[in-house]
Amino acid sequence: MLFNSLDFAIFLPIVFFLYWFVVNRNLKLQNFFIVLASYVFYGWWDWRFLFLIIFSTVTDYLVGLGLQKYQASFRRKLLLCTSLAVNIGLLGFFKYYNFFLDNFVTAFSFFGSEIQAQSLNIVLPVGISFYTFQTLSYTIDVYRKNIEPTRNLIAFSAFVSFFPQLVAGPIERASNLLPQFFKSRTFQYSKAVDGLRQILWGLFMKVVIADNCARVVNQIYGNSSEVTGSALLIATLFFTFQIYGDFAGYSNIAIGTARLFGFNLMQNFAFPYFSRDIAEFWRRWHISLSTWFRDYVYIPLGGSRTGPPLAVRNVFIIFVVSGFWHGADWTFIVWGALNAFYFLPLFLLGRNRDHLEIVAKNRWLPTLNEALKIFVTFGITVLAWVFFRAENLDHAFYILGKIFSPSLFAPPGFGFKTIAILIFGFMITEWIGRRDQYAIEKFGFGLPRFFRWGIYVGIVLAIFLLGGQEQEFIYFQF
Amino acid sequence: MFFKKTAVFLLLCPLAYLSCIVFIVVFLPGAKTALNINYKQTTGHSHSRFQEAKQVGNVDILFIGPSTTYMGFDPRFFEEEGLKVFNLGSSAQTPIQTNVLLNRFLDQLNPKLVVYNPHPGTFVYDGTESTTDIISNLPVGMDTFELALSNGNLHAINTFFFRLFVDIFNTEKNFTEPKVIGEDTYIGRGYVSKTLTVTPEELSKTNLNKSTGEWEPLDFQIEYFEKNIELIKKKNAELIFVIPPVNSKAYDRLYFSNPEFQNYIKKSGRFIDYNKHIHLNDSLHFSDATVHLNQEGVNAFNKFIITRGDFEVE
Numbered sequence: 001m002l003f004n005s006l007d008f009a010i011f012l013p014i015v016f017f018l019y020w021f022v023v024n025r026n027l028k029l030q031n032f033f034i035v036l037a038s039y040v041f042y043g044w045w046d047w048r049f050l051f052l053i054i055f056s057t058v059t060d061y062l063v064g065l066g067l068q069k070y071q072a073s074f075r076r077k078l079l080l081c082t083s084l085a086v087n088i089g090l091l092g093f094f095k096y097y098n099f100f101l102d103n104f105v106t107a108f109s110f111f112g113s114e115i116q117a118q119s120l121n122i123v124l125p126v127g128i129s130f131y132t133f134q135t136l137s138y139t140i141d142v143y144r145k146n147i148e149p150t151r152n153l154i155a156f157s158a159f160v161s162f163f164p165q166l167v168a169g170p171i172e173r174a175s176n177l178l179p180q181f182f183k184s185r186t187f188q189y190s191k192a193v194d195g196l197r198q199i200l201w202g203l204f205m206k207v208v209i210a211d212n213c214a215r216v217v218n219q220i221y222g223n224s225s226e227v228t229g230s231a232l233l234i235a236t237l238f239f240t241f242q243i244y245g246d247f248a249g250y251s252n253i254a255i256g257t258a259r260l261f262g263f264n265l266m267q268n269f270a271f272p273y274f275s276r277d278i279a280e281f282w283r284r285w286h287i288s289l290s291t292w293f294r295d296y297v298y299i300p301l302g303g304s305r306t307g308p309p310l311a312v313r314n315v316f317i318i319f320v321v322s323g324f325w326h327g328a329d330w331t332f333i334v335w336g337a338l339n340a341f342y343f344l345p346l347f348l349l350g351r352n353r354d355h356l357e358i359v360a361k362n363r364w365l366p367t368l369n370e371a372l373k374i375f376v377t378f379g380i381t382v383l384a385w386v387f388f389r390a391e392n393l394d395h396a397f398y399i400l401g402k403i404f405s406p407s408l409f410a411p412p413g414f415g416f417k418t419i420a421i422l423i424f425g426f427m428i429t430e431w432i433g434r435r436d437q438y439a440i441e442k443f444g445f446g447l448p449r450f451f452r453w454g455i456y457v458g459i460v461l462a463i464f465l466l467g468g469q470e471q472e473f474i475y476f477q478f
Numbered sequence: 479m480f481f482k483k484t485a486v487f488l489l490l491c492p493l494a495y496l497s498c499i500v501f502i503v504v505f506l507p508g509a510k511t512a513l514n515i516n517y518k519q520t521t522g523h524s525h526s527r528f529q530e531a532k533q534v535g536n537v538d539i540l541f542i543g544p545s546t547t548y549m550g551f552d553p554r555f556f557e558e559e560g561l562k563v564f565n566l567g568s569s570a571q572t573p574i575q576t577n578v579l580l581n582r583f584l585d586q587l588n589p590k591l592v593v594y595n596p597h598p599g600t601f602v603y604d605g606t607e608s609t610t611d612i613i614s615n616l617p618v619g620m621d622t623f624e625l626a627l628s629n630g631n632l633h634a635i636n637t638f639f640f641r642l643f644v645d646i647f648n649t650e651k652n653f654t655e656p657k658v659i660g661e662d663t664y665i666g667r668g669y670v671s672k673t674l675t676v677t678p679e680e681l682s683k684t685n686l687n688k689s690t691g692e693w694e695p696l697d698f699q700i701e702y703f704e705k706n707i708e709l710i711k712k713k714n715a716e717l718i719f720v721i722p723p724v725n726s727k728a729y730d731r732l733y734f735s736n737p738e739f740q741n742y743i744k745k746s747g748r749f750i751d752y753n754k755h756i757h758l759n760d761s762l763h764f765s766d767a768t769v770h771l772n773q774e775g776v777n778a779f780n781k782f783i784i785t786r787g788d789f790e791v792e
Contacts, residue, residue: 006630189480196484207632418512453487460491461498465513467632469606 001044003253004206011041016260020187031158031181034261038163042127049125052090057160059086060135064149064156067142076143083139087132094124099328127167129325133292135160138174140296147175155181164257168250170268170288177265185262194441195259197456201440202252204459209426210245211468212419213238220414221389224399229408232399234416239389240382241423244273247286252438271434273381273427274359276373278342279352281381289325293318308348315347316340326388331396335387342380358434422466496639503643515636516610517644522548522569523664524615525655530668531564536588538791539563540715541668542579543595544571544608546769550722551593553667555780561791565668567595568612572605573702574628575612578621580709590791591716596703596743597769598733601695604629610637618642628698661765671773672765681727681760681767693736707746718789719749723758723779724769732769756782 001007015037023029043050063083067076092100138159141147150156159178165171220227220235227235251268258265268288275281282290301314316337323336346352359374360366366374383400390396433439440459444452502510510517518525522545538561541551547567556563564587566579576594600608609629613622618641626638644650657664661674710717724734733739734753743749756779758764763775771779783789 006627187480192480193483453490456487457491457494461494464495464632464636465498465515467514469631469633 001041003250003257004203007044011037012257012260019261024187027182027184028154030185031152031154034158034163034181035154035161038158038161038166041163042161042166045126046123052125052128053131053161054157056087056090056132056135057157058153059083060139060160061150061153061156063139064142065151067139068149080139080143083136087136091128091132094128096328130169130171131160131166133171133289134174137171137292137296138178141174147178150178152182162258162263164254164261164263165265168247168254169286170251170254170266171292172265172288177263180263187262191259191262195256197440198252198256198259198438200256200456200459201438202249202254202256203463205245205249205252205426207249207463207467208245208422210242210249212422212466213242213245213468215468216414216416216419217242217389221391221399224395224402228410228412229402229405230410231412231414233403233408234412236382236386236389236399236403238416238419238423240273240378240385241426243385243388244269245426255438267437271358271430271439273378274374274431274434275377276355276359276370277346277351277377278339278380279346280355281377282339282343283356289322293322297321304347312344312348315344319343330393331387331390334393334396335384338384338387342384361435496643499636499639500643500647503640503647503649507649510640513636514633515640516607516614516633517637517640518614519610521659521662522567522611523655523659523662523670524568524611525653526657526664527566527568527668528615530666531566531583531587534564534587534667537562537564538589539591539593539789540584540587540589541565541567541593541595542571542576543567544597544600545569546597546722546724546771547571547595548668548670549672549765549770550595550776550779551669552665552671552773552776552780553669554665555777555784556789559784561789563667564589567668568608570600570605570608570611572600572603572608573699573706574625575605575608576706577702577709578612578616578625580706581621582616582619584709584713588713589715591718591789592710593789594706594710594717594719595722596719597721598693598736598739601699601703601739602693602733604631604696605699606631606633609634613637613641618645671776672770673773674765675772675774676725676761676764676767678761681725683767693733693739695742703746716791717747719743719747720788721751721753723752723756723763723771723775725760725764725767727760728768729753750788752779752782755786 001011015033019030019033019037023033039050039053042053060083063079066079070076070079138147138156142149155178158181159172159174162172162177217235217239220231221239224232248269255265255268266288268286270284270287272281272284275284298314298318301317302310303314304311306314319336319340320333321336323332323334323339326332326335343352346354359370386399386403387393387396390399429443430439433441433443436442440455444455499515502513502515511519527548539556541547541563544567548565549567551563551565553563553565566583566587568575568579571579573596606629609625609631610633613626613634614637616622618638622641623638626634629635655664661672663671663673665671707717721734724732729735734751740749740751758771758775758778760767763771763778765772765775
């Protein structure tokens with residue numbers, strides 16, 4: 001079920017009403033209802049894949065109990081490996097089987113051996129990369145004894161399948177989300193209003209910004225051989241906002257929806273395009289995934305305490321693995337590697353933690369130096385997105401080649417004024433609200449209610465009257 | 479408090495939305511395109527066709543389907559044979575829109591034979607373009623409201639409300655659609671003629687993506703296609719499915735030759751794929767490099783049908 005669909009507009013109020021008015025007296029019942037609603041939400045797309053979620057849930061639940069029962073190191077390692085094998089095995093099969101097979105065949109043919117192998121027509125279950133990482137974080141944390149395993153299967157199932165963040169994150173940690181299923185939840189006016197406000201902003205980001213940009217991007221990238229370098233540059237810029245509007249928009253809707261039900265999810269995007277260097281960008285972009293890789297891959301590998309050569313290797317590994325997580329294609333791997341190259345100079349110079357606070361925290365405008373840094377960081381990010389969006393590596397290099405050709409100075413051949421104005425207005429709003437969790441969290445708080453409501457109604461009207469053609473969320477494919 | 483305020487807000491939003499639409503209808507009709515309102519954006523003379531359909535009584539033959547229908551069957555040829563016909567094609571008409579049109583006009587036109595042109599492409603997409611075309615050009619009704627909702631696209635919903643207020647304020651009482659729009663001339667009885675020919679250069683330049691994948695019709699389009707067949711059968715009209723001649727490149731590349739599509743239509747009733755019976759010239763007989771016949775092509779095609787006696791009615 002898509003957040004930007006009529007189905008969800010009907011589903012959400014029904015679930016909200018039943019949750020707060022029918023099953024609200026009993027916590028177990030409320031959790032069971034969340035599981036039920038989450039399975040309906042997921043099964044709406046394809047009910048057969050519910051069995052995968054259930055299988056993953058039961059496996060990790062039992063592994064958690066096993067880790068509590070056994071103290072012997074060997075058995076505990078065996079249990080952890082079971083969880084890793086099941087979750088990564090599922091992910092590997094559904095997402096990476098064909099990629100590895102194709103590359104295996106190509107590699108052998110390079111050395112002169114011909115292998116006959118048949119690719120499988122595998123449907124990628126929506127959200128598999130998200131919920132497998134979420135359940136893995138549980139078993140790893142239990143293994144490390146950072147958290148206690150739960151005996152409550154319903155609460156655990158609710159944690160794995162919680163519908164607001166099931167298919168595209170934020171990838172929650174058991175230490176944050178799971179305990180919330182054991183606390184009785186009371187309806188809080190301010191939290192619910194805040195949730196609605198965040199949903200509204202998420203919808204705006206998705207429907208008005210991302211979907212409008214998508215139309216141009218699809219058209220230009222689909223006809224890259226027939227358009228000018230300037231058109232490709234504009235399309236790449238639009239893709240930069242498309243992917244942000246799409247994914248950060250989804251995260252806002254997810255976090256806002258969770259708040260409606262009394263849950264707090266982690267912030268997933270913190271105004272990444274105002275970053276002053278690439279290290280700051282990665283602290284602000286898809287935070288739940290970046291911190292996941294930091295905690296469960298980078299630190300176990302030794303992090304930065306292993307000396308420069310190994311630390312560089314570790315940095316490289318997490319960026320490349322992060323790229324590969326996004327998709328089974330060389331384009332994503334190159335995108336990850338490119339970001340590693342952007343990051344490494346800062347890392348080696350010890351400058352990767354220079355900018356921990358949001359830019360111009362106590363000022364209206366950035367300094368010239370800050371503005372320049374933001375511009376450069378944004379620019380190199382835009383170039384990296386070419387690999388993320390291109391059909392394959394050849395296509396990506398073709399696009400980059402064309403962008404850096406004389407045709408960059410030719411007219412783009414299409415109008416983009418309206419979208420440019422929308423993006424400009426959007427970024428101004430983001431700038432004003434950059435100190436908060438999301439742009440309009442406190443927008444207009446000093447103004448009379450009439451004006452504040454006027455802003456919200458204006459956003460609703462913008463969604464209807466300026467929204468683009470409905471597109472699926474990009475991150476569903478991951 | 480939350481529920482009260484949310485209810486007020488939820489009431490306020492539709493009011494503001496409808497006020498905005500009224501404002502656009504009355505004061506800013508030129509701004510509609512920029513505001514997701516695809517009102518009468520599609521060429522194809524649907525307004526003239528639907529207006530005329532209201533006046534026409536019983537017909538012998540009714541043609542339905544997408545643009546290849548209203549640009550493919552010239553009523554003048556059939557009238558020469560003493561047949562009264564009407565062409566109810568519309569741009570990119572998919573089965574769900576065919577259903578709306580049949581429900582609106584089938585009783586009144588009361589055809590003896592329905593010639594249904596099931597373009598394979600119309601089964602595989604949701605049909606926003608054709609939805610807004612139908613909504614723009616028909617008076618508002620529950621059927622067009624359901625059509626807008628079923629499409630779910632903002633453009634369809636906004637266009638529906640725009641049309642609602644056009645009807646309420648009667649802003650188009652003096653509207654007459656020009657007979658000639660661009661290269662299209664509305665001849666009458668639903669038919670649109672094009673004299674344009676496609677040059678060999680244009681033909682070679684047109685690069686149609688080959689539909690190598692399977693023909694995967696959407697479930698709801700199949701459902702409506704079957705509903706349409708039921709409707710026609712209930713009316714005791716004969717039904718024949720036809721694929722008019724299309725450009726030879728398009729035939730292979732736009733699912734026309736797809737065996738799954740062909741078999742599905744064959745199973746549904748009598749089916750004639752004219753591409754297997756008549757060979758037209760890709761340049762001289764078409765107005766573009768895809769599927770649309772020009773008047774020369776229609777002349778050749780319609781004479782061929784009449785010679786063969788494919789559409790004989792009792």
